[in-house]
Amino acid sequence: MLSELLLTEIVRLGTEKNLPLHRRLYEALRGAILDGKLGSGDRLPSSRELSQDLGLSRNTVVAAINQLSVEGYLICRIGSGTYVNDTVPKPVTRRRLARISQIARLSRRGLALSTVYCATQLEVQPFTSGIADFSAFPVALWQRLQNKHWRMTYPEMLDYSHMGGYAPLRRAVADYLRVFRSVPVDADQVIITSGTQQSLELCAQLLADHGDTVWMEDPAYWGAVKAFMATGLKIHAVPVDDQGIAPKAADETALPKLIYVTPSHQYPTGAVMSLSRRHQLLDIARRHGAWVLEDDYDSEFRFTGPPLSSLAGLDKDQRVLYLGSFSKVLYPGLKLGYLVIPRKLGDPFKQAHYDLNRPGQMPLQAALAEFIEMGHFASALRRARQSYAERRRTLLAALKPCLGSSAHISGAEQGLHLCLHLPNTVNDQALASRVGELGMIVRPLSAYCLERKDIKGLVIGYGYAPLDDIARYGPLLAQTISSYLARSEKTPKR
Amino acid sequence: MLSELLLTEIVRLGTEKNLPLHRRLYEALRGAILDGKLGSGDRLPSSRELSQDLGLSRNTVVAAINQLSVEGYLICRIGSGTYVNDTVPKPVTRRRLARISQIARLSRRGLALSTVYCATQLEVQPFTSGIADFSAFPVALWQRLQNKHWRMTYPEMLDYSHMGGYAPLRRAVADYLRVFRSVPVDADQVIITSGTQQSLELCAQLLADHGDTVWMEDPAYWGAVKAFMATGLKIHAVPVDDQGIAPKAADETALPKLIYVTPSHQYPTGAVMSLSRRHQLLDIARRHGAWVLEDDYDSEFRFTGPPLSSLAGLDKDQRVLYLGSFSKVLYPGLKLGYLVIPRKLGDPFKQAHYDLNRPGQMPLQAALAEFIEMGHFASALRRARQSYAERRRTLLAALKPCLGSSAHISGAEQGLHLCLHLPNTVNDQALASRVGELGMIVRPLSAYCLERKDIKGLVIGYGYAPLDDIARYGPLLAQTISSYLARSEKTPKR
Numbered sequence: 001m002l003s004e005l006l007l008t009e010i011v012r013l014g015t016e017k018n019l020p021l022h023r024r025l026y027e028a029l030r031g032a033i034l035d036g037k038l039g040s041g042d043r044l045p046s047s048r049e050l051s052q053d054l055g056l057s058r059n060t061v062v063a064a065i066n067q068l069s070v071e072g073y074l075i076c077r078i079g080s081g082t083y084v085n086d087t088v089p090k091p092v093t094r095r096r097l098a099r100i101s102q103i104a105r106l107s108r109r110g111l112a113l114s115t116v117y118c119a120t121q122l123e124v125q126p127f128t129s130g131i132a133d134f135s136a137f138p139v140a141l142w143q144r145l146q147n148k149h150w151r152m153t154y155p156e157m158l159d160y161s162h163m164g165g166y167a168p169l170r171r172a173v174a175d176y177l178r179v180f181r182s183v184p185v186d187a188d189q190v191i192i193t194s195g196t197q198q199s200l201e202l203c204a205q206l207l208a209d210h211g212d213t214v215w216m217e218d219p220a221y222w223g224a225v226k227a228f229m230a231t232g233l234k235i236h237a238v239p240v241d242d243q244g245i246a247p248k249a250a251d252e253t254a255l256p257k258l259i260y261v262t263p264s265h266q267y268p269t270g271a272v273m274s275l276s277r278r279h280q281l282l283d284i285a286r287r288h289g290a291w292v293l294e295d296d297y298d299s300e301f302r303f304t305g306p307p308l309s310s311l312a313g314l315d316k317d318q319r320v321l322y323l324g325s326f327s328k329v330l331y332p333g334l335k336l337g338y339l340v341i342p343r344k345l346g347d348p349f350k351q352a353h354y355d356l357n358r359p360g361q362m363p364l365q366a367a368l369a370e371f372i373e374m375g376h377f378a379s380a381l382r383r384a385r386q387s388y389a390e391r392r393r394t395l396l397a398a399l400k401p402c403l404g405s406s407a408h409i410s411g412a413e414q415g416l417h418l419c420l421h422l423p424n425t426v427n428d429q430a431l432a433s434r435v436g437e438l439g440m441i442v443r444p445l446s447a448y449c450l451e452r453k454d455i456k457g458l459v460i461g462y463g464y465a466p467l468d469d470i471a472r473y474g475p476l477l478a479q480t481i482s483s484y485l486a487r488s489e490k491t492p493k494r
Numbered sequence: 495m496l497s498e499l500l501l502t503e504i505v506r507l508g509t510e511k512n513l514p515l516h517r518r519l520y521e522a523l524r525g526a527i528l529d530g531k532l533g534s535g536d537r538l539p540s541s542r543e544l545s546q547d548l549g550l551s552r553n554t555v556v557a558a559i560n561q562l563s564v565e566g567y568l569i570c571r572i573g574s575g576t577y578v579n580d581t582v583p584k585p586v587t588r589r590r591l592a593r594i595s596q597i598a599r600l601s602r603r604g605l606a607l608s609t610v611y612c613a614t615q616l617e618v619q620p621f622t623s624g625i626a627d628f629s630a631f632p633v634a635l636w637q638r639l640q641n642k643h644w645r646m647t648y649p650e651m652l653d654y655s656h657m658g659g660y661a662p663l664r665r666a667v668a669d670y671l672r673v674f675r676s677v678p679v680d681a682d683q684v685i686i687t688s689g690t691q692q693s694l695e696l697c698a699q700l701l702a703d704h705g706d707t708v709w710m711e712d713p714a715y716w717g718a719v720k721a722f723m724a725t726g727l728k729i730h731a732v733p734v735d736d737q738g739i740a741p742k743a744a745d746e747t748a749l750p751k752l753i754y755v756t757p758s759h760q761y762p763t764g765a766v767m768s769l770s771r772r773h774q775l776l777d778i779a780r781r782h783g784a785w786v787l788e789d790d791y792d793s794e795f796r797f798t799g800p801p802l803s804s805l806a807g808l809d810k811d812q813r814v815l816y817l818g819s820f821s822k823v824l825y826p827g828l829k830l831g832y833l834v835i836p837r838k839l840g841d842p843f844k845q846a847h848y849d850l851n852r853p854g855q856m857p858l859q860a861a862l863a864e865f866i867e868m869g870h871f872a873s874a875l876r877r878a879r880q881s882y883a884e885r886r887r888t889l890l891a892a893l894k895p896c897l898g899s900s901a902h903i904s905g906a907e908q909g910l911h912l913c914l915h916l917p918n919t920v921n922d923q924a925l926a927s928r929v930g931e932l933g934m935i936v937r938p939l940s941a942y943c944l945e946r947k948d949i950k951g952l953v954i955g956y957g958y959a960p961l962d963d964i965a966r967y968g969p970l971l972a973q974t975i976s977s978y979l980a981r982s983e984k985t986p987k988r
Contacts, residue, residue, distance in 0.1 A: 355607065360826060
């Protein structure tokens, strides 16, 4: 019964959407659960049985079941089997969220935080941006290092982490940044945080008051928008051009307290901030007594062109705070990042970080310190760069047919995504939905815009999807874009 | 040379302060580093050599060196030895912090966050409150569980954690709370956070706007004060009596949006909120449309008296959010806690938590889920209760001689600390400093007060120190208090 139902769905999804097999099985099972065809508490056949009944490889079945377990649809009870969860999560649409929020009487801030610029939480399809391929992470090596540090552990390692983090990790980060990013930094300027979100909140909480203005790039990185909304800042949007953030004289009437930028690879346009723009920005910061938050997003992956000094490296005035994380080279769930602060901010930042966040995870910090010291980080980075370079080449080649007068690419020199610019008459949200129906995720550029209405396009990631998927789906993506453009050119403008 | 210097210091500290040996060696080494007698980059003799030269046990030497490494004074280079760090941290006084902060141009919020109600970060002496004895944590078992889940791991487990956390852990928490705390809760109401600080921030961000009022107990838990300061709330202090928070009619003119309480064991007075007070509080919340944040701090450790239902268990109206953490039964650096939310808040909270915090650590969440499911949590709790019950008895016996008309204890029925109340004429800060000179940490009750000036006393913890230390230092503590009280009674009041 079940296997017939699933088979029918799998075939249908194959015809309609051309999804990979594990994805079709995932969709079929999820559909059966959401429709109630599989009731809560029902036991699933074993993966062996399913793979026989459906004629699929065991790996395919396991991949689908794992994904559903992670998302909470299924429960694996050890020694007993896999069951449909009694509390199946419901996918939440933006409209439904807004309705719920009003009923639930969230605050104005809460309503905004839970309904605008929200990330989708299921991002498993090809071309999702903002995520790296952590499936290549050397789990066995990592486990060995963790074990070593757990074996050597003494009680203090189980306590909260003091003084900005485990000292050897702060030193390893400082060494890495000095060598690879020319950031002049000592270990005592490094604070280990739980990642960029926590670093951003800490900066906003300590350096700005409610109602102060933060300059943001427009279009912008959603995570940073959220952090500034949560801390009560007024967001002033400054348009980005092909040299990065491009402030005009008029912008300076909105006096900045903080300026948040992603100079290495602007998220999402991919623009690399030019050297003259970097100097201009530091000059503005100096004139207004503002702090610059340099999120050195994607700096690890540069494919062509000369490296540019970080803003922190150019800063003569101790106004730049430098943010990084390990999630792109190791894995996202690690939740360790760093914040490099000017020396004079060291003591208050460490004290407030301890009081506000009570940081911890020292055995993990110790394993990471050794991972870096022993050169594993550098080799993981090297391997990743090679692998991403190939994906990038493959994607660029696949996209070639759809480029031309009405479509061009920016931001492909660096990072794990590129931006395909389209004419402003194109409805990029509808195009992204069309692509989504085919089992790929691309994001409409306009969805990242804070105020401006003059740019349209697609943000296309090549970090997450394996090379095979890029080779298989790339041409389909290009073809979908081309035919959409052709159609919309024929449609008379209203 | 070095060993003679250290020996002299160790003897001196023994005479003057009566500290345990590892603590004296720690102080002696730290002093030598801060004085520059040990220069940055200097290699320390091996722990074997040090233990021979100083006539101390190897364990004593290792304990001191470990503590100094954790604090960043020393670096252990594998296969090479232990060196003095080139970036020795400097102890920060409150006055110095305030000065630095002004120079560094923190925001008003930042200045407050880094200078008032700050926790000391080095809390290794006996009688420190707010911390459990995590040295008894079963590290080997924990390592085994972690290993199992790392071996079974699939790439999705390395990603961020979606939908409020790893589903089996949310289910395990719900089961635990239903059984042990009579909180009526389903797994989909549980959100896994990085601990109470993150839970508090999330509640404040989603349920309150800048300038809204939060009622807090006076005296109050510093961590919560910080979270509300960071999120821009106005704090209204409501005095605590022996039945917990005691709001008067006048308080209700400061309309509450949030009410934050620690009903199981008020921090720091230790008062257990009476049942009638619980109903009164829920009634106030209903009348004003306020949310109650129930921090069920120390609920795990009840020694005498009947259990009282949690506020969440009494709530008919879906106004209570329930906060807990695993740091007291497992270890602080674990950084996993939970937030139980009314059903109608589920979707927006999960979405905003993902967007703001990008939670992770799924392999750790999986290990914890199994730790709970397999009954290890329950047995760790049982063992801990027995061990703390004995420490509590020993401390109470030791304190007996100093009790009387001018000193009485509250809050010893539950939790890991008690509160010794003293006459309002006593300078409890001076008394706490005097105790500190003898190598113990107790906190002055007045340091926790938000507005009131009518209570003095000492907050004395028995969770962190081993039984031996309590037996050894308890009488010294009692004697110090007694003689201080005797002296201050003789001193004529001015």
